[in-house]
Amino acid sequence: MTARTITYRDAVHEALREALRGDERVFLMGEDVGYYGGAYACSKGLIQEFGEERIRDAPLSESGFVGAGIGAALGGMRPIVEIMTVNFSLLALDQIVNNAATLRHMSGGQLSVPLVIRMATGAGRQLAAQHSHSLECWFAHVPGIKVVAPATIEDARGMLRTALADPDPVIIFEHATLYNEQGELPETDDYAMDIESARISRSGGDITLITYGGSLQKTMAAAEGLAKDGIDCEVIDLRSLRPIDDATIMASLAKTHRAVIVDEGWRSVGLAAEISARISEQAFFDLDGPVARVCSVEVPIPYPRHLETAATPQPDKIAAAAREVLRR
Amino acid sequence: MSEFRMPSLGADMESGRLVEWLKSPGSEVERGDIIAVVDTQKGAIEIEVFEDGVLEEILAEPGEEIPVGRTLAYIRAPGEPRREQRVAEKPKPESEAETPHTPATAKPTPSATAYPPSIPGVHMTPAARRLTAEHQVDPSTLKAGPDGVIGLSEVQAAIGAAPTPLEARPKPKARGIDPGEMRRAIAAAMMRANREIPHYYVTSTIDMTPMMNWLAARNAERAIEDRLLYAAPLLRAVALSFAKFPDLNGTFENGAFVPADRVNIGMAIAVRGCGLITPAILDADRHDIDTLMTKLNDLVKRARGGGLRSSELSMGTATLTNLGDRTADGLMPIIFPPQVAIVGCGQISERPWIVEGEVVARQLMEITFAGDHRASDGRRGAQFLSHLASLLGKPEGL
Numbered sequence: 127m128t129a130r131t132i133t134y135r136d137a138v139h140e141a142l143r144e145a146l147r148g149d150e151r152v153f154l155m156g157e158d159v160g161y162y163g164g165a166y167a168c169s170k171g172l173i174q175e176f177g178e179e180r181i182r183d184a185p186l187s188e189s190g191f192v193g194a195g196i197g198a199a200l201g202g203m204r205p206i207v208e209i210m211t212v213n214f215s216l217l218a219l220d221q222i223v224n225n226a227a228t229l230r231h232m233s234g235g236q237l238s239v240p241l242v243i244r245m246a247t248g249a250g251r252q253l254a255a256q257h258s259h260s261l262e263c264w265f266a267h268v269p270g271i272k273v274v275a276p277a278t279i280e281d282a283r284g285m286l287r288t289a290l291a292d293p294d295p296v297i298i299f300e301h302a303t304l305y306n307e308q309g310e311l312p313e314t315d316d317y318a319m320d321i322e323s324a325r326i327s328r329s330g331g332d333i334t335l336i337t338y339g340g341s342l343q344k345t346m347a348a349a350e351g352l353a354k355d356g357i358d359c360e361v362i363d364l365r366s367l368r369p370i371d372d373a374t375i376m377a378s379l380a381k382t383h384r385a386v387i388v389d390e391g392w393r394s395v396g397l398a399a400e401i402s403a404r405i406s407e408q409a410f411f412d413l414d415g416p417v418a419r420v421c422s423v424e425v426p427i428p429y430p431r432h433l434e435t436a437a438t439p440q441p442d443k444i445a446a447a448a449r450e451v452l453r454r
Numbered sequence: 455m456s457e458f459r460m461p462s463l464g465a466d467m468e469s470g471r472l473v474e475w476l477k478s479p480g481s482e483v484e485r486g487d488i489i490a491v492v493d494t495q496k497g498a499i500e501i502e503v504f505e506d507g508v509l510e511e512i513l514a515e516p517g518e519e520i521p522v523g524r525t526l527a528y529i530r531a532p533g534e535p536r537r538e539q540r541v542a543e544k545p546k547p548e549s550e551a552e553t554p555h556t557p558a559t560a561k562p563t564p565s566a567t568a569y570p571p572s573i574p575g576v577h578m579t580p581a582a583r584r585l586t587a588e589h590q591v592d593p594s595t596l597k598a599g600p601d602g603v604i605g606l607s608e609v610q611a612a613i614g615a616a617p618t619p620l621e622a623r624p625k626p627k628a629r630g631i632d633p634g635e636m637r638r639a640i641a642a643a644m645m646r647a648n649r650e651i652p653h654y655y656v657t658s659t660i661d662m663t664p665m666m667n668w669l670a671a672r673n674a675e676r677a678i679e680d681r682l683l684y685a686a687p688l689l690r691a692v693a694l695s696f697a698k699f700p701d702l703n704g705t706f707e708n709g710a711f712v713p714a715d716r717v718n719i720g721m722a723i724a725v726r727g728c729g730l731i732t733p734a735i736l737d738a739d740r741h742d743i744d745t746l747m748t749k750l751n752d753l754v755k756r757a758r759g760g761g762l763r764s765s766e767l768s769m770g771t772a773t774l775t776n777l778g779d780r781t782a783d784g785l786m787p788i789i790f791p792p793q794v795a796i797v798g799c800g801q802i803s804e805r806p807w808i809v810e811g812e813v814v815a816r817q818l819m820e821i822t823f824a825g826d827h828r829a830s831d832g833r834r835g836a837q838f839l840s841h842l843a844s845l846l847g848k849p850e851g852l
Contacts, residue, residue: 383579383581383606410580411580411581411583411584412580412581413579413580413581414579414580414581414582414605414606415579415603415605453599453601453603453605453607
């Protein structure tokens with residue numbers, strides 16, 4: 127199998143283009159997705175190829191255009207709505223939580239909202255607090271929607287297709303630091319990736335490092351560093367934040383007996399807390415030490431580079447947490 | 455001493471994979487106790503014993519694939535003397551071709567409740583506590599690490615086990631329901647049914663209006679969670695009808711009909727994304743409607759989520775398949791071998807009906823009875839349906 131080197135941004139672009147070409151019900155809508163080419167340049171050139179009907183520039187009105195997307199989905203379309211960052215998605219929470227997530231249930235299964243919402247998330251680009259938070263857990267809390275976090279080129283290329291095929295709303299979180307990342311994408315006829323399972327990104331026997339999205343590469347770097355000291359880490363990329371793939375986590379814990387969870391969200395009441403609770407519920411007698419969390423410091427993400435770095439999970443902090451759990 | 459064997463949980467089952475023992479050797483068992491979990495094409499099934507006694511010896515290890523009929527354990531009847539030499543005695547394999555297995559002496563995975571209590575003032579990790587239990591190490595003899603914690607490495611040092619990385623213990627997990635496997639099981643059973651059973655069908659349209667009115671009146675007085683669905687009185691009426699027609703309730707084995715002495719009604723339950731399973735409600739004719747409702751809810755939950763019992767899969771005597779709301783008007787059901795009869799109900803829908811010379815709107819249901827022509831004839835099936843219709847028409851009598 128041959129592979130080619132592309133960026134995460136290009137993978138997203140290709141996935142969008144494939145979806146638009148493959149199904150005339152698909153359209154893209156959001157702020158600056160058209161002539162500007164998307165805040166992170168993922169939709170560059172699409173308006174020239176598909177026209178204004180299918181690549182729709184929306185005014186600054188998250189609640190309005192997400193609501194329009196829900197309406198279009200109800201009417202049989204397959205909208206992809208792009209929200210610039212998760213911070214702005216809070217303006218559309220009412221539409222997402224009260225409408226998109228509930229309508230199947232409230233209609234007794236008569237209505238279906240096959241909507242995909244993409245949004246950027248996370249810190250690391252010096253965009254300051256209002257553009258840098260990681261609020262994935264707000265959405266992962268809500269029944270009725272699926273939440274995924276593609277951390278690799280393959281997932282960026284393949285998850286959109288599966289999300290569009292899903293009869294219910296799917297939210298795709300793209301970490302803002304990933305767009306420029308380059309990686310190998312194996313050539314295939316079918317790029318679709320599942321949106322429900324976790325992946326073992328690195329296999330190991332001493333300790334399990336559980337993470338997702340923009341923290342995956344930092345966690346892999348920590349694992350490489352620990353390997354030099356003979357500590358053999360297993361790294362789990364959650365990929366799906368709702369539902370969470372418990373089976374993969376617990377199978378790993380049965381092998382390693384120790385866990386560190388790396389989550390760029392804040393520590394309090396977050397995804398790391400949820401995963402830790404599941405481990406103590408389901409794998410308590412496998413544990414050989416307390417479950418540790420490496421999360422963001424509980425401040426609005428700072429603007430200066432050194433403070434932004436200090437506020438978010440980094441390889442050295444992850445390695446230190448792993449050593450503490452391992453008692454060495 | 456009796457042999458406890460891998461049960462057959464359907465005409466198509468050849469073997470099952472032992473997931474875990476829920477009782478350890480030496481423990482007392484009572485008829486109906488669940489003593490093991492076995493993974494089959496229909497998901498993980500809880501296996502019951504059918505006699506009282508003591509679980510004397512376990513012959514199979516979790517993880518083993520075991521053919522139907524192979525001895526899993528010996529059960530000593532109450533009062534029967536313990537035979538020490540039995541432990542050393544190897545059971546004869548049923549056939550040389552089978553995969554060999556080692557008779558295990560008592561070393562089951564302890565359940566959570568079997569772990570030693572934590573020791574006040576000592577920090578011992580859960581995994582370390584489990585390891586001490588498995589190796590019968592007295593925790594008070596263990597030396598804590600420099601940080602005051604007793605973890606796996608301290609226990610491993612004490613028992614002379616290999617240091618980290620510790621191997622994952624072989625604790626096979628239940629696979630859950632595998633859609634492909636379930637499809638194959640359904641295919642095997644239905645191919646056998648259509649190959650071997652000469653089906654006949656009789657159909658009636660039954661006025662369910664009295665039933666639905668009676669249910670609405672009863673449900674009006676009840677909290678939502680206690681309300682009855684029409685499936686429950688329907689099941690009771692079907693069970694009572696089979697009790698009244700013993701020549702339709704049973705199995706066809708070795709060329710002859712064998713009547714059953716109980717009425718165990720298999721319920722066709724759809725498993726989302728997988729297919730269909732027909733666990734039985736045992737002695738369905740002896741329970742009132744409320745009890746049947748509770749049992750039905752429980753059965754559906756376990757059919758979809760795991761935890762069906764061996765008796766429910768192996769002891770059905772006839773089957774009821776009820777399509778339910780917003781489906782189709784009727785169906786021609788296929789008999790589940792080796793049974794000889796199945797009742798298929800379509801949805802209840804409001805349609806024109808003639809009552810005392812007037813065309814009126816009534817709640818109608820089409821019921822089709824399929825019988826095995828080797829065991830009975832269409833006339834019996836028609837009598838059965840007629841009896842069932844009269845029971846459904848007088849719900850207050852159920």
